[in-house]
Amino acid sequence: MSESAVRGLNRTGKSSLLAAGILASSAASANDDLLITARQIFNPIPSMAPAVKDNPITEEKVILGKTLFFDPRLSASQVISCNTCHNLGTGGVDAGPTSVGHRWQLGSRRAPTVYNAVFNVAQFWDGRAADLKAQASGPVQASIEMNATPARVLDTLNSMTGYVVMFGKAFPKDARPITFDNFAKAIEAFEATLITPGAPFDRYLKGDAYALSDQQKSGLKLFIDKGCASCHSGMNVGGQDYFPFGVVERPAASLLPSDDKGRFAVTKAPGDEYVFRSAPLRNVALRPPYFHSGQVWDLKQAVGVMSEVQLGVKLDDREKDDIVAFLNSLTGQLPKIDYPILPTRTDKTPKPSVDK
Amino acid sequence: MSESAVRGLNRTGKSSLLAAGILASSAASANDDLLITARQIFNPIPSMAPAVKDNPITEEKVILGKTLFFDPRLSASQVISCNTCHNLGTGGVDAGPTSVGHRWQLGSRRAPTVYNAVFNVAQFWDGRAADLKAQASGPVQASIEMNATPARVLDTLNSMTGYVVMFGKAFPKDARPITFDNFAKAIEAFEATLITPGAPFDRYLKGDAYALSDQQKSGLKLFIDKGCASCHSGMNVGGQDYFPFGVVERPAASLLPSDDKGRFAVTKAPGDEYVFRSAPLRNVALRPPYFHSGQVWDLKQAVGVMSEVQLGVKLDDREKDDIVAFLNSLTGQLPKIDYPILPTRTDKTPKPSVDK
Numbered sequence: 043m044s045e046s047a048v049r050g051l052n053r054t055g056k057s058s059l060l061a062a063g064i065l066a067s068s069a070a071s072a073n074d075d076l077l078i079t080a081r082q083i084f085n086p087i088p089s090m091a092p093a094v095k096d097n098p099i100t101e102e103k104v105i106l107g108k109t110l111f112f113d114p115r116l117s118a119s120q121v122i123s124c125n126t127c128h129n130l131g132t133g134g135v136d137a138g139p140t141s142v143g144h145r146w147q148l149g150s151r152r153a154p155t156v157y158n159a160v161f162n163v164a165q166f167w168d169g170r171a172a173d174l175k176a177q178a179s180g181p182v183q184a185s186i187e188m189n190a191t192p193a194r195v196l197d198t199l200n201s202m203t204g205y206v207v208m209f210g211k212a213f214p215k216d217a218r219p220i221t222f223d224n225f226a227k228a229i230e231a232f233e234a235t236l237i238t239p240g241a242p243f244d245r246y247l248k249g250d251a252y253a254l255s256d257q258q259k260s261g262l263k264l265f266i267d268k269g270c271a272s273c274h275s276g277m278n279v280g281g282q283d284y285f286p287f288g289v290v291e292r293p294a295a296s297l298l299p300s301d302d303k304g305r306f307a308v309t310k311a312p313g314d315e316y317v318f319r320s321a322p323l324r325n326v327a328l329r330p331p332y333f334h335s336g337q338v339w340d341l342k343q344a345v346g347v348m349s350e351v352q353l354g355v356k357l358d359d360r361e362k363d364d365i366v367a368f369l370n371s372l373t374g375q376l377p378k379i380d381y382p383i384l385p386t387r388t389d390k391t392p393k394p395s396v397d398k
Numbered sequence: 399m400s401e402s403a404v405r406g407l408n409r410t411g412k413s414s415l416l417a418a419g420i421l422a423s424s425a426a427s428a429n430d431d432l433l434i435t436a437r438q439i440f441n442p443i444p445s446m447a448p449a450v451k452d453n454p455i456t457e458e459k460v461i462l463g464k465t466l467f468f469d470p471r472l473s474a475s476q477v478i479s480c481n482t483c484h485n486l487g488t489g490g491v492d493a494g495p496t497s498v499g500h501r502w503q504l505g506s507r508r509a510p511t512v513y514n515a516v517f518n519v520a521q522f523w524d525g526r527a528a529d530l531k532a533q534a535s536g537p538v539q540a541s542i543e544m545n546a547t548p549a550r551v552l553d554t555l556n557s558m559t560g561y562v563v564m565f566g567k568a569f570p571k572d573a574r575p576i577t578f579d580n581f582a583k584a585i586e587a588f589e590a591t592l593i594t595p596g597a598p599f600d601r602y603l604k605g606d607a608y609a610l611s612d613q614q615k616s617g618l619k620l621f622i623d624k625g626c627a628s629c630h631s632g633m634n635v636g637g638q639d640y641f642p643f644g645v646v647e648r649p650a651a652s653l654l655p656s657d658d659k660g661r662f663a664v665t666k667a668p669g670d671e672y673v674f675r676s677a678p679l680r681n682v683a684l685r686p687p688y689f690h691s692g693q694v695w696d697l698k699q700a701v702g703v704m705s706e707v708q709l710g711v712k713l714d715d716r717e718k719d720d721i722v723a724f725l726n727s728l729t730g731q732l733p734k735i736d737y738p739i740l741p742t743r744t745d746k747t748p749k750p751s752v753d754k
Contacts, residue, residue, distance in 0.1 A: 112487055114492070119493075119498060121492065126477070129470070129740075131740040132740050132743075133742075136470070136477065137470065137476030137477070137750045138750065142475060142752055145502050146752070148752065378736060379736070379737040380734060380735070380737070381486060381735040384487040386488075386489075386683070387686065389695065393695070394493045
């Protein structure tokens with residue numbers, strides 16, 4: 043039964059038990075329809091870390107990866123760690139708009155979250171890294187981020203007994219466990235555990251009809267009906283494919299700077315100009331500012347921008363509030379992290395280099 | 399019985415049970431003497447956080463303090479937290495030599511460790527803060543460190559429901575729990591828990607004669623006999639009083655830059671030129687580089703410098719090795735820290751300011 047049909051029933055003024063029964067059952071049916079549709083589009087976050095290609099996840103590898111993730115001595119300055127820009131205490135991102143790197147240089151794009159990143163089709167806003175292993179090897183070398191080199195990373199790791207032991211345990215079959223590839227694999231293994239199951243939306247998808255409020259259900263329906271779910275679907279409610287930013291209308295230059303053509307830089311295909319991986323919306327409420335440019339701090343405003351430039355739809359205030367309520371239902375349970383005690387540096391550990 | 403007398407006995411060639419008995423008992427007696435002397439000079443780290451003046455330590459206050467300690471959004475750039483320079487994963491300090499702060503400005507002195515800092519006579523290398531509460535209010539405001547203001551800190555804290563709730567629980571009797579003073583008190587409460595009991599030296603002081611190796615005991619004896627313990631004593635093996643750096647001989651300008659007159663800046667007393675709080679040596683092996691200038695990376699070299707410029711003593715290689723072995727016995731058990739999930743920012747949270 044359609045919404046207008048339900049309204050029609052209401053307008054007849056019938057308040058008999060029969061009418062109430064029809065209403066209740068039609069609402070239940072609408073709810074069932076919504077859940078059936080939602081299940082065709084989205085998947086719940088699993089409670090266990092997923093398997094990762096060519097990189098069996100072991101406890102030893104995860105512990106090593108966590109230690110590396112928090113170790114600032116892997117950067118040239120020895121001030122910046124993975125966690126500096128992908129802070130696990132603030133939704134897996136920094137405060138933005140873009141990240142501060144080596145010598146206070148500013149990045150050009152908002153740091154993507156590491157939480158649930160394992161479920162994305164590829165990594166970075168332009169998908170230039172096929173997986174987390176490939177991603178992990180990037181920022182550590184980028185001159186405006188951590189500004190190290192693979193050789194320096196290996197010198198650093200080889201200089202500390204703690205790392206020599208941990209790599210040996212994490213890669214027991216390797217004759218030389220400390221390699222740049224294994225460094226990236228250990229970080230990937232840790233990041234694969236950074237998943238956030240148990241969001242209200244996950245409980246809803248698993249059949250708990252009361253996990254979402256009526257407003258959140260209305261927001262979910264709008265999210266589907268208006269077309270948001272065309273680009274934001276799957277387990278991460280986004281992150282599963284690439285789309286142009288500005289399908290209907292070009293966003294303001296502050297949101298879409300003309301010099302960043304997105305995926306075009308990766309594929310060189312003319313059709314990929316200003317194309318980006320759709321933003322994964324899991325835990326989106328935890329991590330303003332929004333978009334790759336990080337210029338919108340308010341989630342409701344971000345919803346308004348997206349509906350206009352991507353869908354050509356002008357949402358009213360109530361609709362935006364409902365969608366924001368739905369987006370809030372995507373906040374899951376962040377894993378508990380023991381802050382790692384890092385291996386102690388030795389005389390052989392490269393010295394910090396803050397100046398160049 | 400003196401060491402030379404024991405050697406004399408050896409030279410007689412007597413290998414009877416009687417001689418062996420005298421040797422064993424004299425060694426035992428020397429060991430007892432060493433322990434008795436050590437107990438007069440040093441104290442073990444307690445297993446529980448000590449009480450702090452005017453700031454009762456509660457679980458709620460410690461949890462709040464930990465959250466603040468790890469929150470980079472308290473700095474103007476929202477990149478730098480207390481933990482950036484006092485990294486709990488690397489002995490409570492950064493990689494040095496001095497700290498990188500707002501806009502990549504470099505500090506002039508090595509970051510002191512927060513571990514066991516509660517046992518120091520006062521805070522900072524020049525003791526300008528009477529306690530951890532006073533210390534905590536400094537770097538957050540320093541323009542070359544976190545570059546915030548008390549007003550900005552309060553705006554930030556008031557903007558987030560998570561902090562409003564946590565301050566209410568930590569300061570239940572206060573009509574307005576969120577104040578700059580309470581912010582500092584919460585950090586002090588957390589830092590008072592950052593103690594590292596259970597070092598081999600602590601077990602030794604408590605009566606376990608086997609907690610130190612023979613080399614470590616030799617190092618302890620040298621540390622006392624040569625005069626190191628005159629300045630490095632008490633619970634923190636240092637940090638208990640102020641002394642000139644360069645008692646006998648002026649250290650190299652790289653170690654003692656002439657423009658940093660230490661405690662003189664605090665007291666303006668001519669006798670306080672180049673006077674500093676003696677370095678607390680707990681966990682010293684975890685945290686090179688050494689001295690307030692952070693220019694010596696090797697602990698053995700640091701021991702050599704100190705013996706020459708402070709005591710006028712040239713230690714031989716074996717003596718330095720033994721003292722380093724003793725210093726290694728000062729490494730305690732670092733507390734387990736759950737990395738905090740930080741309160742989520744809101745539209746009212748001040749935006750990051752990286753440029754000014």
